[in-house]
Amino acid sequence: MRLLVSPVNASEAEAAMAGGADILDVKNPREGSLGANFPWMIRSVADVSAGRIPVSATIGDFDYKPGTASLAALGAAVSGADYIKVGLLKIRSRDEAADMLGNIARSIKDFDEGKRLVAAAYSDYARVGSISPMELPEVASRSGADVVMVDTAIKDGMTTFQFMTEAEIAEFISAGHDRGMEVAIAGTIKFTDLALLKRAGPDIIGVRGAVCGGDRSGEIKEELVRRMKADIS
Numbered sequence: 001m002r003l004l005v006s007p008v009n010a011s012e013a014e015a016a017m018a019g020g021a022d023i024l025d026v027k028n029p030r031e032g033s034l035g036a037n038f039p040w041m042i043r044s045v046a047d048v049s050a051g052r053i054p055v056s057a058t059i060g061d062f063d064y065k066p067g068t069a070s071l072a073a074l075g076a077a078v079s080g081a082d083y084i085k086v087g088l089l090k091i092r093s094r095d096e097a098a099d100m101l102g103n104i105a106r107s108i109k110d111f112d113e114g115k116r117l118v119a120a121a122y123s124d125y126a127r128v129g130s131i132s133p134m135e136l137p138e139v140a141s142r143s144g145a146d147v148v149m150v151d152t153a154i155k156d157g158m159t160t161f162q163f164m165t166e167a168e169i170a171e172f173i174s175a176g177h178d179r180g181m182e183v184a185i186a187g188t189i190k191f192t193d194l195a196l197l198k199r200a201g202p203d204i205i206g207v208r209g210a211v212c213g214g215d216r217s218g219e220i221k222e223e224l225v226r227r228m229k230a231d232i233s
């Protein structure tokens, strides 16, 4: 299980790397759960990594705008992200999801076939009216995504484990693996959730709040990243 940590700037990226993060995931929480950061901020985090670990970048919590999302995704790829992550926030059907994901995948892979698309749905989909994560693996796979992920859309302290049972998380992971994709789980993961996650066995877990000391508007702390990395090893 690899540890994805979400810094907002280069100094947080340094703390995350020093603590042993496996993936740096640049985001901008002021613009949403998967809010996009600026191109120069993605570049500065890529400079911190200097190729030692992959860099991921979120491009936003999207409504149905395949063209806008494709251009944002290309911007993240050009700025140095290896993994480009899109949140399917106001996407209500598999057809809309396929149109989004297929065009984004084409945009980043035409630029560099090594770029990876992360398709993210939300465990709390029912309260925001988006597509269920359980519908994601099939459509993501046929649309060219490399990773499927769940996160929470609303960061109010509710966790993915309050919206999905352990059996549902395991089913989501199996569905992704069966289709040859990696699977990532996020959504206010706490240290106390790690035992469940080890049983479920995603490829990646994504965190911010827990490694900021519980308040995701705080700052990433190297020692908490180190502790989490040790706890999942």
Ligand SMILES: O=C[C@H](O)COP(=O)(O)O
Binding pocket: 004, 006, 025, 027, 151, 155, 186, 187, 188, 189, 206, 207, 208, 209, 210, 216
């Ligand atoms: O991609 C991971 C997210 O940044 C998770 O953030 P969170 O742990 O604060 O919910």
